[in-house]
Amino acid sequence: MKILAIESSGLTASIAVADRDRLIAEYTIDYKKTHSQTLLPMLDEVRKMTELDLDTVDAIAISNGPGSFTGLRIGAATAKGLGFALDKPLIEVPTLEALAYNLVGTDKAVFPIMDARRNQVYTAGYTFVRNENEPSGYECVTLLAPTAIAIEELADMVSGEDREVVFTGDGCPVYKDVLDRMLSGRAHSYAPFTQSRQRAGSVALAAFSYFEKGLTVSADDSHPEYLRLSQAERELMEKKKADGEG
Amino acid sequence: MSEEKDVLILSIESSCDETSAAVVKNGRQVLSNVIHSQIDLHTLYGGVVPEIASRQHIEKVNQVIRKALLEAGVTLDDITAIAVTYGPGLVGALLVGVSAAKAIAFATGKPLIGVHHIEGHICANYIENKDLEPPFHCLVVSGGHTHLVYVSDYGSYEILGRTRDDAAGEAFDKVARAIGLGYPGGPKIDKLSDEGNPEAIVFPRAKMADNEYDFSFSGLKSAVLNYLNSCQMAGQEINRADVAASFQKAVTDVLTDHSINAMKRMGLDKLAMAGGVASNRHLRASMKKACDENNIKLYYPSPIYCTDNAAMIGVAGYYEYIKGTRSGYDLNAMPGLKLGER
Numbered sequence: 013m014k015i016l017a018i019e020s021s022g023l024t025a026s027i028a029v030a031d032r033d034r035l036i037a038e039y040t041i042d043y044k045k046t047h048s049q050t051l052l053p054m055l056d057e058v059r060k061m062t063e064l065d066l067d068t069v070d071a072i073a074i075s076n077g078p079g080s081f082t083g084l085r086i087g088a089a090t091a092k093g094l095g096f097a098l099d100k101p102l103i104e105v106p107t108l109e110a111l112a113y114n115l116v117g118t119d120k121a122v123f124p125i126m127d128a129r130r131n132q133v134y135t136a137g138y139t140f141v142r143n144e145n146e147p148s149g150y151e152c153v154t155l156l157a158p159t160a161i162a163i164e165e166l167a168d169m170v171s172g173e174d175r176e177v178v179f180t181g182d183g184c185p186v187y188k189d190v191l192d193r194m195l196s197g198r199a200h201s202y203a204p205f206t207q208s209r210q211r212a213g214s215v216a217l218a219a220f221s222y223f224e225k226g227l228t229v230s231a232d233d234s235h236p237e238y239l240r241l242s243q244a245e246r247e248l249m250e251k252k253k254a255d256g257e258g
Numbered sequence: 259m260s261e262e263k264d265v266l267i268l269s270i271e272s273s274c275d276e277t278s279a280a281v282v283k284n285g286r287q288v289l290s291n292v293i294h295s296q297i298d299l300h301t302l303y304g305g306v307v308p309e310i311a312s313r314q315h316i317e318k319v320n321q322v323i324r325k326a327l328l329e330a331g332v333t334l335d336d337i338t339a340i341a342v343t344y345g346p347g348l349v350g351a352l353l354v355g356v357s358a359a360k361a362i363a364f365a366t367g368k369p370l371i372g373v374h375h376i377e378g379h380i381c382a383n384y385i386e387n388k389d390l391e392p393p394f395h396c397l398v399v400s401g402g403h404t405h406l407v408y409v410s411d412y413g414s415y416e417i418l419g420r421t422r423d424d425a426a427g428e429a430f431d432k433v434a435r436a437i438g439l440g441y442p443g444g445p446k447i448d449k450l451s452d453e454g455n456p457e458a459i460v461f462p463r464a465k466m467a468d469n470e471y472d473f474s475f476s477g478l479k480s481a482v483l484n485y486l487n488s489c490q491m492a493g494q495e496i497n498r499a500d501v502a503a504s505f506q507k508a509v510t511d512v513l514t515d516h517s518i519n520a521m522k523r524m525g526l527d528k529l530a531m532a533g534g535v536a537s538n539r540h541l542r543a544s545m546k547k548a549c550d551e552n553n554i555k556l557y558y559p560s561p562i563y564c565t566d567n568a569a570m571i572g573v574a575g576y577y578e579y580i581k582g583t584r585s586g587y588d589l590n591a592m593p594g595l596k597l598g599e600r
Contacts, residue, residue: 048353052360052587066365081309082350085316089354093361096320097334232320235313242309248302 015223016069016094017216018055020047020087021079021107022126022182027054028212029064032147032220037062038213047086055090066098071228073219075210076104077237078134078158079126084236095231102234103219103227108136108158111181113214114207116140116148121155121175123166125183132160133183134239139175147220160239163187167194176200180208265579266330268337268362269572270323272315272355273347273375274402275299275306276565279323281330281337282572285580286384289330291562291569294318297442304441305431312350319358326568334366341575344372344585345595346402352591360587371575372585375566376403376597377415379532381577382563382570387530390557395526397517399541400533401427401442404513405597406471406520409530412577415598418520419471426509427535429475433482433505437498447502448538454503459485461508463515471516478508510544518548530557537561 014036019026025047026040037058041050058064074091077084095102111124117140126134137156142149156169163183167190170177179191180203188202202208222228241249264283271278275296281289296314300306327333342359345352356372363370380396392412398405404421424432427444434443439450461481464474482505489496521529529549535541536558549556563570583600 046590048357048590049588052357052364056364056587081312082353085312085350086353086357088316089319089357090361092316092320093358094365096323096358097362097365232324235316238313242307242313244303244307244310 014069015071015073015103015216015219017073017212017219018051018087018091019075019110019210019212019215020051020083021075021077022083022210024210025050025054026210026212027051027058028216029058029062030213030216035213035216038211040211042209047083051086051090069098069100071101071103071219071223073103073105073215074234075107075110075215077107078128078160078239079107081238084238088234088236092231092234095234100231101228102231103222104229104234104237105215105218105222106136106158106237107210108134109138109152110215110218111210112136112138112152113148113218114180114211115178115203116150116217118178119175120178121173123170123177123179124181125166125179125187126181127183127186128160131162133163133166133187134158134160135166135183147224148217152218152221158239163190164194167191170200171195171198178203182209184208265338265576266332266336267339267341267572267575267579268323268326269341269373269568269575270355270359271343271378271566271568271571272319272351273343273345274351274566275311276567277315277318277322278566278568279326280568280572281326281332282569282576285573285576286388288385288569288572289332290326291567292322292326292329293565293567294322301441304435306348308348308350311348312354315351315354319354323358334362337368339369339371339575339579341371341373341571341578343375343378343571344589345375345592347375347593349591349593352593356589356591360589364587369579370585370589371578371583372589373571373574373578374595374597376405378570378574380407380409380415380530381574382532382559383530383557384573385563385569386559387557390528390530393526394528394530395517395521395524396530396532397513397536398533399426399513399531399535401425401431403533404473406516407597408524413581417597419469419473419516421473421475422466423474423476424479426473426475426513427533429479429509430535432479436483436486437496437501444535444538447506448540450499451503451506451540454497454499454501456503456507458497458500459504461504463508463512471520473512473516475509478505506540510538510541513541514544514548517545518552518554521554522552527553528555528557532559532564534565537564
């Protein structure tokens, strides 16, 4: 059982190849080059280094959003192309859940935050419960489903959480000051850099859980979950709403 | 008996609002050409919305490729090389085709060839005109491009003239919007012009002092808008058919004059047209008449090969393949890629 995982939802480009109980390769780059220039050469490098026969891959996992629209599509088109050519299914792993898997096993509540601009963050909440049957040894339980909200709204929700809270994701440096202020006197922490950015290894680990539950999609049907409409669609909806009310 | 093996190119095009894939045999024979147009989606917004286009490409790219192989009666194993448009165009849209093509080339170990979108349009002429070979001139006219190109050899292009501002098709879209025809403007103006008098209103024909083959359409567009304004101010009724016909005549006159002048100057006898505007009936008629008068043979593709399509990319990709052009897995989308550059 082998999974090839692709992560390009944010600034990092990351590729992993994993067996159910072993990370064979993980290659992560957080650099200014576009994913279009890095992602496939990285996969090629991983293939060569690990003498990977692509036909032995059982499924292709993709970090499926939310995130940078263009980044998500580079990953999606790559995964879809591989799935098509290799005739393999895809596993769509929500990006925020994959980020939470960076901290799998923690007894804290994990809140990944990604800077979504327009004064919002993409965020979600997870907690891990011991479960021997899960590939990671833990079941990932959703406390808050992926959403785009203001950081203040998230801080409000988090203050009502019983568990200690840990934040991860590229939204941390951006919103640390706001969170520290709003959560002063309440135990919270931020993941260190080995756990605070998207990693394909975590996508792969989450993907094994999906795969074993039969949660795969065909390469043809797979598409990113943006969590947000395009600007043109938003404006058209607002205009229709205004016209309707006016 | 050593018969040369057929070269089958699987090609992908996603530079704007059409998701397309094709299989082309030996550069001239189109085995399949599947086009998924998004035009209905964009009509709502009066033009192509890049983010919506990119999202649609992701939704359709695999289905379109699968259908292209199916209709061609081949499998991925039969394909010799993968060709893909990598520019110019909308960057987010291009990236979908480029990323998918790279992944397929990587997974199959087949050669990858990045193709210039405009070179593809020019090569569309090879599909139905088996006798057409370089050297020839090609007038490329579409919503994003207006180029007069000297094709000296397969894969060798020299730009003689280009637009300084709006592309010809862009001017059509803007004028169509101004007279309430909506998007896309080209076919609508072409149709309405049948009922109008092309001599009714005299609109300017721009000439560039430093390059007689360059084009400019923004002055013409402004002249049309000014005319419409002044009519409204004076309370005169506007004859939209006359405006459409007169505007179109001004565009086709300039396109025809520049093309014919370049042909005469360089002593060539073959002229081709390419791009969406090349299916404009009035432009075709004007060019045909001028070519006949000057003993020039005129070529243009069927409308289906004038619009954005992957078959033309497969043709261009074939000639690049023969030349030995190969792209790496770091191939990137180049939204501003210039003709003749790599």
